[in-house]
Amino acid sequence: MDLDxxxxxxxxxxxxxxxAREKLPADIHHKVMNGLHLTRDDYVSWQRALFARGWGGVSxxxxxxxxxxxxxxxxxxxxxxAAAGAPRLIPFGLRMLAPVLMAFGSRAQQERFLPKIMSAExxxxxxxxxxxxxxxxxxxxxxxxxxxxxxxxxxxxxWTTLGQYADWMFCLVRTDSEVKPQRGISFLLIDMKSxxxxxxxxxxxxxxxxxxxxxxxxxxxxxxxxxxEENQGWSYAKFxxxxxxxxxxxxxxxxxxxxxxKRVAKAEMKNARPLLEDPLFAAKVxxxxxxxxxxxxxNLRVLSTEKMGPEASILKIKxxxxxxxxxxxxxxxxxxxxxxFAANYCNQRKLSIYGGSNEIQRNxxxxxxxxx
Amino acid sequence: xxxxxSEEQQQFVDTLGRFVARDYGFARRRTxxxxxxxxxxxxxxxxxxxxxxxxxxxxxxxxxxFGPVETMLAMNVFGAALLVEPYLSSxxxxxxxxxxxxxxSVKAELxxxxxxxxxxxxxxxxxxxxxxxxxxxxxxxxxxxxxxxxEGQKAAVLDAPAAGHLLVSARTSGLPDDDxxxxxxxxxxxxxxxxxxxxxxLDGGRAAEVLLNKVSVPASARLGGExxxxxxxxxxxxxxxxxxxxxxxxxxxxLQNATIEYLKTRSQFDQPIGRFQVLQHRAADMLIHFExxxxxxxxxAMRCTAExxxxxxxxxxxxxxxxxxxxxxxxxxxxxxxxGMGMTDELMVSHWFKRLTMIESTFGDSDSHLQxxxxxxx
Numbered sequence: 085m086d087l088d089x090x091x092x093x094x095x096x097x098x099x100x101x102x103x104a105r106e107k108l109p110a111d112i113h114h115k116v117m118n119g120l121h122l123t124r125d126d127y128v129s130w131q132r133a134l135f136a137r138g139w140g141g142v143s144x145x146x147x148x149x150x151x152x153x154x155x156x157x158x159x160x161x162x163x164x165x166a167a168a169g170a171p172r173l174i175p176f177g178l179r180m181l182a183p184v185l186m187a188f189g190s191r192a193q194q195e196r197f198l199p200k201i202m203s204a205e206x207x208x209x210x211x212x213x214x215x216x217x218x219x220x221x222x223x224x225x226x227x228x229x230x231x232x233x234x235x236x237x238x239x240x241x242x243w244t245t246l247g248q249y250a251d252w253m254f255c256l257v258r259t260d261s262e263v264k265p266q267r268g269i270s271f272l273l274i275d276m277k278s279x280x281x282x283x284x285x286x287x288x289x290x291x292x293x294x295x296x297x298x299x300x301x302x303x304x305x306x307x308x309x310x311x312x313e314e315n316q317g318w319s320y321a322k323f324x325x326x327x328x329x330x331x332x333x334x335x336x337x338x339x340x341x342x343x344x345x346k347r348v349a350k351a352e353m354k355n356a357r358p359l360l361e362d363p364l365f366a367a368k369v370x371x372x373x374x375x376x377x378x379x380x381x382x383n384l385r386v387l388s389t390e391k392m393g394p395e396a397s398i399l400k401i402k403x404x405x406x407x408x409x410x411x412x413x414x415x416x417x418x419x420x421x422x423x424x425f426a427a428n429y430c431n432q433r434k435l436s437i438y439g440g441s442n443e444i445q446r447n448x449x450x451x452x453x454x455x456x
Numbered sequence: 457x458x459x460x461x462s463e464e465q466q467q468f469v470d471t472l473g474r475f476v477a478r479d480y481g482f483a484r485r486r487t488x489x490x491x492x493x494x495x496x497x498x499x500x501x502x503x504x505x506x507x508x509x510x511x512x513x514x515x516x517x518x519x520x521x522f523g524p525v526e527t528m529l530a531m532n533v534f535g536a537a538l539l540v541e542p543y544l545s546s547x548x549x550x551x552x553x554x555x556x557x558x559x560x561s562v563k564a565e566l567x568x569x570x571x572x573x574x575x576x577x578x579x580x581x582x583x584x585x586x587x588x589x590x591x592x593x594x595x596x597x598x599x600x601x602x603x604x605x606x607e608g609q610k611a612a613v614l615d616a617p618a619a620g621h622l623l624v625s626a627r628t629s630g631l632p633d634d635d636x637x638x639x640x641x642x643x644x645x646x647x648x649x650x651x652x653x654x655x656x657x658l659d660g661g662r663a664a665e666v667l668l669n670k671v672s673v674p675a676s677a678r679l680g681g682e683x684x685x686x687x688x689x690x691x692x693x694x695x696x697x698x699x700x701x702x703x704x705x706x707x708x709x710x711l712q713n714a715t716i717e718y719l720k721t722r723s724q725f726d727q728p729i730g731r732f733q734v735l736q737h738r739a740a741d742m743l744i745h746f747e748x749x750x751x752x753x754x755x756x757a758m759r760c761t762a763e764x765x766x767x768x769x770x771x772x773x774x775x776x777x778x779x780x781x782x783x784x785x786x787x788x789x790x791x792x793x794x795x796g797m798g799m800t801d802e803l804m805v806s807h808w809f810k811r812l813t814m815i816e817s818t819f820g821d822s823d824s825h826l827q828x829x830x831x832x833x834x
Contacts, residue, residue, distance in 0.1 A: 085465075085525050086458040087758045093457075156457060363827070370830035374752075374774040381751035385459050398744050449743055450736035454716050 104168035131204035140202035166336025177201035177208035211255030228257035247296040271317035290430035333399035394452035397445035404435035476537035504573030517567035528702035535706025542615035550577035553692035557680040578619035588820035597626035610666035640685035698760035749782035780822035
């Protein structure tokens, strides 16, 4: 039993740290460290810097142009990038669609789409949720009619994150409504410039525009843009959800935000002392910190098995709760000047809702891990 | 990074597991708890024969020379079985402390006998006014020619009734909260002036209030330099804290398993109660607490002998907070999910509940460790 990283892993950590220090533009660093809004270009320029270094497909195997890192190396990479104040990697193409294409896509699809994901030439969004299909995703109703050489797609997708920037959308559609809901779903790749697509912003409680509604009206999708077989989309979707869960604990981001919280709480004064020395407040910060220490080791325990099963639900629940706690304390620390942090606090409510709400995660734990 | 066990460690766990399954069942334990002494010499000898008492004794003194990881594995098993014998007090804390601080002659005399099960020793350190502050020592040791005279009171010393020797901390100089000025003395149970007021503890253990009424000991009973015992006491208590966390993890796992089993078998409204989502979610939260506690127990075991004192204390306090809070949550939830049956003496559940409740407040409760962590955190 050994809790330390190997010498090679520590050398790798230094390499990532040096890279981030050298290549991350100062203005992006500043925005991330202060929780400010990032533009499309900010995300793209960081992804391109990684691509130039040969790290564009961070989680990908070598045969598809990735660095072929182990789960532990990937964890170290993410932790260092978060600490350096790098933007999060936009996961839709990189972490969600790419593994599906590698496993189920045609050679032509792999060659057409994967390189442009890695180089950030094309931005992807996710067409999963619908107004009537959230936690119960299989009840989705967007229809795709098979017209021989193409599908005609009509319906509505929602909560489409950063869809306003997207060039492409991977989309779950119903191709058979006569069978059990899970059996009649197909997985399509849709060009967002196609006639019949309308993207409308959804303004969230923090005042931000991050998510969208996507309306599809008789959108023509060529047959070659279907991934895998018709009506087998649900199994690809489940496969994707498994990959969505890597880095789900968000340890690096939580560490960075905790450091931010401590900086603010040291600067803010209460009774002529730094707020961080106030026993009540200090206890709250300490509680988050010990929870995060425990989650970090829990995460490493899961990583050391090199397979992500239902344990991911534990990481998701605790990781989201810890990040929410930190955002709440950050707001509290600012006291009457809470306005700059309140938006972040509001926005972080999403963490326990998306990617399978924390209640759904508890269902998964009780069924898959406890056998209830 | 490696969370696996070696083959030798796994064999060790299996052997201990077979021992408690065969010789330390619920009925046997009850007989032991209800006995006059409250622990079993026979069991103690079996533990010696299995080599468990020798884990923390160096090979030079007839021990195995293992460390905190093997101690953790043993404590996992003992936690599940709710072993009441003074393992933590004697074989972990007092043994580690003697190895650390005692002179050659005392080590050669005592360590082989501790490993062999012939002697039991216990650290008597905390006091009525110290609460959980390790440095707070009011007991005094006054130099009297070639002897020391000890005076004062040690509070709720766990397993003291079973011990032939007490390791007593007392101040040879300084004020109650000073880090220096504390010395450690090896005091025989039959010393004149040493009074033990014995009492049972909530969880079936035994403890005593230890009164030192002008107890006179020879200068050779002082272990380590005069006034220099505190760092060694802290090191031994940190090793003990790690072991305690491991005991908690063993008990929580067993209690968690018993609770899941009950949810699957107890039927109400024509279905197993584990089908009800509100109970499922509580069970899921128990598992989350358990996994977090397991992680911190690993951290404690692998860091409890670290050289850097501040970092070591910070990690151990963090571990005790997470483990202590898990103890509370899992114990309370297990009783709640068992309903009325969880309240009865008849099920093991209530006994795990009581032990976990005790562990939460042993060597510092969650609040005191959270505070210490906050003070040590950067």
